[in-house]
Amino acid sequence: MDCRDVQNLLHPYSDGELDLVRHLQIEHHLAECAACAEHQLGLRRLREALASAPLYHHAPDALRARLAADLRSAPATPSRRGRRRPRALLWATAAGIGLVAAAAVTTGALLSRASTSAETKLVEQVVAGHVRSLQADHLTDVASSDRHTVKPWFRGKLDYSPQVPDLAGEGYPLSGGRLDYLADRPVAALVYHRRLHAINVFTWPAPDADETPVRALARQGFHVCYWQRAGMAYWVISDLNAQELDEFAGLLRQHSAAPPP
Amino acid sequence: MRLNLDERGRFEHATLPHLDAAYNLARWLTRDDHAAEDVVQEAYFRAAKFFAGFRGGDGRTWLLAVVRRAAYDWLAKRRAWAAASFDEAVHDRGDDASNPESLVIRKADQQLLRQALEELSPEFREVTVLRELEGLSYQQIAAVVGVPVGTVMSRLSRARKQLRQRLAPCPGREE
Numbered sequence: 001m002d003c004r005d006v007q008n009l010l011h012p013y014s015d016g017e018l019d020l021v022r023h024l025q026i027e028h029h030l031a032e033c034a035a036c037a038e039h040q041l042g043l044r045r046l047r048e049a050l051a052s053a054p055l056y057h058h059a060p061d062a063l064r065a066r067l068a069a070d071l072r073s074a075p076a077t078p079s080r081r082g083r084r085r086p087r088a089l090l091w092a093t094a095a096g097i098g099l100v101a102a103a104a105v106t107t108g109a110l111l112s113r114a115s116t117s118a119e120t121k122l123v124e125q126v127v128a129g130h131v132r133s134l135q136a137d138h139l140t141d142v143a144s145s146d147r148h149t150v151k152p153w154f155r156g157k158l159d160y161s162p163q164v165p166d167l168a169g170e171g172y173p174l175s176g177g178r179l180d181y182l183a184d185r186p187v188a189a190l191v192y193h194r195r196l197h198a199i200n201v202f203t204w205p206a207p208d209a210d211e212t213p214v215r216a217l218a219r220q221g222f223h224v225c226y227w228q229r230a231g232m233a234y235w236v237i238s239d240l241n242a243q244e245l246d247e248f249a250g251l252l253r254q255h256s257a258a259p260p261p
Numbered sequence: 262m263r264l265n266l267d268e269r270g271r272f273e274h275a276t277l278p279h280l281d282a283a284y285n286l287a288r289w290l291t292r293d294d295h296a297a298e299d300v301v302q303e304a305y306f307r308a309a310k311f312f313a314g315f316r317g318g319d320g321r322t323w324l325l326a327v328v329r330r331a332a333y334d335w336l337a338k339r340r341a342w343a344a345a346s347f348d349e350a351v352h353d354r355g356d357d358a359s360n361p362e363s364l365v366i367r368k369a370d371q372q373l374l375r376q377a378l379e380e381l382s383p384e385f386r387e388v389t390v391l392r393e394l395e396g397l398s399y400q401q402i403a404a405v406v407g408v409p410v411g412t413v414m415s416r417l418s419r420a421r422k423q424l425r426q427r428l429a430p431c432p433g434r435e436e
Contacts, residue, residue, distance in 0.1 A: 011414060042425060050374065055371075055378065055394055059283070068273075196300070196334075
């Protein structure tokens with residue numbers, strides 16, 4: 001074994017990856033060859049430096065907590081979309097009735113208190129809709145980052161035309177849209193992305209003309225924002241952090257000011 | 262995550278103990294705190310989805326392979342979305358590494374070491390992180406990265422060579 005062979009094998013030697021015979025051959029060579037021994041010393045020092053420097057990135061506690069929460073909050077039964085649908089419809093119907101009732105008794109603002117059962121149910125539906133869209137690999141029916149493709153797609157599928165603002169310039173590119181079912185009616189679901197986070201925007205004609213400010217809440221590790229403006233109800237949900245989702249909600253609210261045709 | 266209670270228990274048992282390893286790899290590959298969290302979260306979602314395909318064995322290696330894939334997807338996506346603005350320029354290194362006297366890497370300050378590691382190309386960075394920080398064997402690294410053991414060995418050699426050159430450039434010594 002010459003110096004060239006030895007130097008080629010120094011790394012696996014240093015990593016303890018050589019068989020015993022070759023390991024001993026190299027050990028023997030290093031004892032006699034100063035040049036190779038110096039190579040070995042340099043390698044050892046590099047590895048010692050890597051081992052002693054605080055280079056390891058430990059997972060933040062918040063991430064740990066969020067993952068544990070995600071796991072706990074996930075629907076416990078593996079189910080296909082088809083099987084889950086009926087339950088979602090049932091929920092939707094129940095919530096829809098509650099929604100109308102709530103709208104009838106509250107004046108001023110729709111869903112004014114976080115404690116109303118209608119709102120709670122709608123929140124559940126929104127969360128379920130979001131989770132379903134991610135789980136079933138069915139985030140979008142029409143996949144496009146072009147609002148001029150997504151907006152017309154809803155024509156003939158809904159009795160209204162949702163606003164589809166282009167927020168790519170602000171770092172929230174559009175990924176597409178799909179039909180979903182919430183509040184006892186088919187609704188438009190617009191899908192935006194922030195990094196790897198999908199953001200679902202559910203929007204449908206509001207039952208009244210009230211304008212409400214953006215309200216935010218957290219459920220099962222997801223952040224939810226909702227408001228009502230220009231006759232439309234908006235529900236936004238994502239696992240994005242609250243700060244960025246607030247920003248997104250603000251942008252969407254600002255860009256969807258025009259009344260629906 | 263589409264798991265029943267039984268699977269969820271198995272999944273947690275197989276993957277949660279390796280969260281630090283997952284985050285460390287994601288953080289070194291993305292070089293960004295937020296992105297690393299996103300990548301890990303995405304990886305856990307994917308891992309849960311494909312958990313049925315996990316037949317026991319080395320949970321850490323299996324999870325790290327998923328994390329690695331998610332990190333590379335993130336890198337590709339970022340390249341597609343953002344233009345060149347936030348890449349190498351941010352991590353440009355100064356000239357303070359070029360001290361021919363400092364043969365002894367022990368003296369290299371930790372910041373320099375961190376920077377040198379961050380500057381390696383991803384395929385060199387990942388084998389170094391998996392070997393030196395995670396302590397994986399060549400075989401385990403090969404499983405995570407999806408290349409033959411021989412490739413792991415040669416990448417590791419070249420990565421270390423580059424690190425030594427960056428930390429203590431000494432003309433004519435290492436080639």
